[in-house]
Amino acid sequence: MTVGVQAVLGALLQQPDTELYGLEIVKASGLEPGTIYPILQRLRGAGWVTDRWEDPEPAHAEGRPPRRYYQLTVEGHTRAIHALQRGRDRSGLSRLLTPPPAAPAPKAGPA
Amino acid sequence: MRTLGRRNLRDVGPGFRIACLWTVTRVIFAFAVVELPFVFVGGLSTLAGVPGSVTGSVLGVTGSVLGVTSAVRGRRRRSQAPTGLRTVISPAPKTLRFVGGLLPGDEGTAWVAEVGSCLAEARDQSERRRYVRSYLRNVPQLVWTSWAVRLSASRRRELL
Numbered sequence: 170m171t172v173g174v175q176a177v178l179g180a181l182l183q184q185p186d187t188e189l190y191g192l193e194i195v196k197a198s199g200l201e202p203g204t205i206y207p208i209l210q211r212l213r214g215a216g217w218v219t220d221r222w223e224d225p226e227p228a229h230a231e232g233r234p235p236r237r238y239y240q241l242t243v244e245g246h247t248r249a250i251h252a253l254q255r256g257r258d259r260s261g262l263s264r265l266l267t268p269p270p271a272a273p274a275p276k277a278g279p280a
Numbered sequence: 281m282r283t284l285g286r287r288n289l290r291d292v293g294p295g296f297r298i299a300c301l302w303t304v305t306r307v308i309f310a311f312a313v314v315e316l317p318f319v320f321v322g323g324l325s326t327l328a329g330v331p332g333s334v335t336g337s338v339l340g341v342t343g344s345v346l347g348v349t350s351a352v353r354g355r356r357r358r359s360q361a362p363t364g365l366r367t368v369i370s371p372a373p374k375t376l377r378f379v380g381g382l383l384p385g386d387e388g389t390a391w392v393a394e395v396g397s398c399l400a401e402a403r404d405q406s407e408r409r410r411y412v413r414s415y416l417r418n419v420p421q422l423v424w425t426s427w428a429v430r431l432s433a434s435r436r437r438e439l440l
Contacts, residue, residue, distance in 0.1 A: 191398045202398055202411050203418035206391065207425035214429035234397040237390070 170256050176200055177208045178249040181218070181241045188221070188238035209239060217245030296431045303382055303423060372396040376415055382423050384430040391422070 180197035181189060194209075195202045212218040219242055223235040241249060372380075372395050380388035395415055402408040 191394060192401055195398075201414040201418070203414035203416070203422070206394070207418065207421045210387075210422075210425050210429050214433060234393070234400050236397050237394045 170252055173198075173200055173204055173208050174212070175253060175256050177205055177212070178217075178241075178253055181239065182246070182249055182253070185241055185246055188240045190223075190236035190238050194239065212245070213239075215245075217242060217248060293435070295435070296427065299384075299427050299431060300424075303427065306382065372399060373412060376412065379415075379419050379422070382419075383426045387426050387430065391426075 176198035177194060177200070180194050183197060189197070191202065191205065194200075194205055198205065209218060209220075213220060218239050220237055220239050222237055225235045228235040372392050376395050377392050380392035382388065383391055399408055399411055402411055
């Protein structure tokens with residue numbers, strides 16, 4: 170899994186119950202806007218993410234075009250958590266962050 | 281549900297190659313249609329001994345006329361579009377709308393609408409330009425991914 174996919178999944182996992190549109194994902198992930206669309210397409214094709222278009226009327230009332238919202242599916246949410254966890258394990262980040270287990274205390278021998 | 285990975289791209293078979301070839305052909309054809317007339321006129325004028333400045337002026341005027349014609353045609357097309365789409369189509373530059381034509385099926389329309397939506401919410405012109413550059417830089421990856429996702433989906437349907 171690439172860093173870009175991890176960033177997009179991380180952004181979507183920040184608020185799993187909220188739908189995010191393109192610019193929000195761009196800001197949350199720190200990626201360029203052109204980068205996120207191929208990633209979102211792959212995630213959508215894999216069934217991890219669903220999308221929907223906003224109703225045009227409220228958008229027009231605010232004077233802007235309708236937005237396309239993305240949200241993790243239930244299964245996508247579970248898989249994203251596992252994938253990110255696996256990614257962290259592979260990068261060795263978790264090993265660096267986790268303190269090493271305490272060494273067993275040496276047994277006191279007979280004096 | 282399937283896993284994400286390059287294995288799925290290898291599984292798509294000859295259909296994917298044909299689609300890629302078709303896309304590349306369309307790009308080359310579009311480039312040829314835009315560029316060849318200018319090369320042809322330039323070459324003819326050089327052979328006829330017409331000074332470069334005159335040829336340049338003629339080509340410049342032709343380009344302006346073509347630009348005005350396209351703008352008028354685009355405005356007419358936008359005015360004929362349904363009310364819901366009109367504001368979506370307008371903010372995306374022409375280059376990005378051309379890119380939309382390279383994507384499979386209705387994917388292109390949706391992408392152009394989404395790009396237009398993002399560009400409309402850009403804070404200022406510099407941010408808008410930065411977004412457009414970013415979209416254009418990622419066009420090859422976008423086209424590749426779109427076709428790959430579409431073809432793997434159709435292949436899955438065939439297998440079922």
